[in-house]
Amino acid sequence: MFSIIVGAGVIAAICSILFIHNEITDRINPLVPRQDMYVQMNRDGQHLKPGGTKYTLDGCNKSGEKSEITFLASGDLRKNAYLKVNTKGKYVETWEEVQYKDLPKKVQSQLKQ
Template identity: 40%
Template sequence: MKKFLTIVGILFVVGVAGLFALTKIDFNRMNADNYYLQITEDGVQHENKLDDGSVMISYSYKLEATNADGETIPLEFTAHKNLREDAYLKMYVKKDDQVSSYDEVKFEDIPKKAQEKLK
């Protein structure tokens, strides 16, 4: 009986730790390369009609992004709102060109080589 309770206790602790990890870890940003870009134009608006009849609006962008080493690549991504012009974004990129997430950052937080390309 003691072994059974010990195993149940261990499984409970592992389950709680797993739930905590699922709520606190952003898997879209794990193992992603970081690129930086500046929003220089409005996004292209797209309207998608959902099955329930409502309309979802998204905005697509095609911009050049630079990593910390100063290497530049073209990136295509979408956002659920029209992003603020002149905003600097930190892009999380997987598989060379798939944007999985992004954050707005201050220019000072961008690595120096990337800053030089963005000026």
């Protein structure tokens, strides 16, 4: 009986990692690919307590496909800056500011200067 309960728990855990997409499961799911997304800092972030700022922005990948991205920063980021965001599904690994001229062409058409 105990082995059946443990087996069901293991199956449930594996299914949640493979089929439920959020920051935690995407981070450890080996089937979720990494990709670079690009965003423009065109919205204010939400100030968190005890510190930091949460941003939810519309972004796109190098093919121009749009997606919403949520990430944290230690403070306010520069308005209208362009960011290259390294993602793994909904999990944001890192981000860095980039220049408009360094964006892929399809991204430039989506994120107007």
